[in-house]
Amino acid sequence: MNSPLDLPQVERRVLATLNEDGLLDLGLGLGTLVIALTMNHGSIVYLAMTPVLLAMFVRGMRRRFTYPRVGFAKLKSPPMTRVKIIALVSVTLILTMITLLSVPRVTPFKVSGGDQWLLFSYLPAALILTIAMIFAHRHKVFNIYGYILIVVGCFLHSRLSPVPLQYYLLLIGAVAAATGLGRFIIFLKNHPKPDTGHSDE
């Protein structure tokens, strides 16, 4: 039974409604596919542009499909000061550097001294994951944390196996995009667009 006095339950219901459309999963999946398909070209531009395009895609789709069906709500952002953001980004980058540079010593990775600098190309990826973590924290979309963990796990596993990271990302992206698309179709079926306009009552 839903009780208005049970605020965590009310908040969970609000969040579930806002993320019911599956567009975030679809966007993350498509973004991962774009990164996987373009990573061999070695251009950081693709990597940097992907989160921006992803955000534009999700916002545009929500404006077009979600808000006219279930309405719009602006979430309260948990307090996230500038200092906290800088600290989070710095700690992530430092940990990433330490992990990447220590990897050849503790695992059977064959990375020569000069090639270690190639690992710095993963820093933009770490930065994107950090941004994703900040997004997940601010918007309380907790499945993004799971998604980040899977990507990091696949990265580490790809370093140990002969299968390139690209294939892992293709698989993750395809699964996430298919799940998101399925949820989006169900959402459209469950929430037909009202005849009258929305929100401006």
Add this chain to the structure above:
Amino acid sequence: MNDPSYSRLPAFNAESIDRLIHEPARLSIMAVLYVVEGADFLFLEGQTGLTKGNLSSHLSKLESAGYIEITKEFVERIPHTLIGLTPSGREAFAGYLREMKSALGRFESL
């Protein structure tokens, strides 16, 4: 009424409960608005399960009491009518929750 447990009931002042918020429909509206910064009419309609007319009437009462404010703002260049709690509405709801929890706590202690 001869049950001795009734004599152990601590004093409870029902007047301290805000009747405007206590009404179930308005309580649902206030609870949803308490966990978000703002929401539009359609979203509130879906979350509370109220009809348009009913919701509109309760919103008017809450607005008259100064508990909510209705503002128009642009979200992604699209005009949205956002309904949000005023600071006094937020305070009133928090106070209501405190009073109710305290009242329920008194009965649970029996």
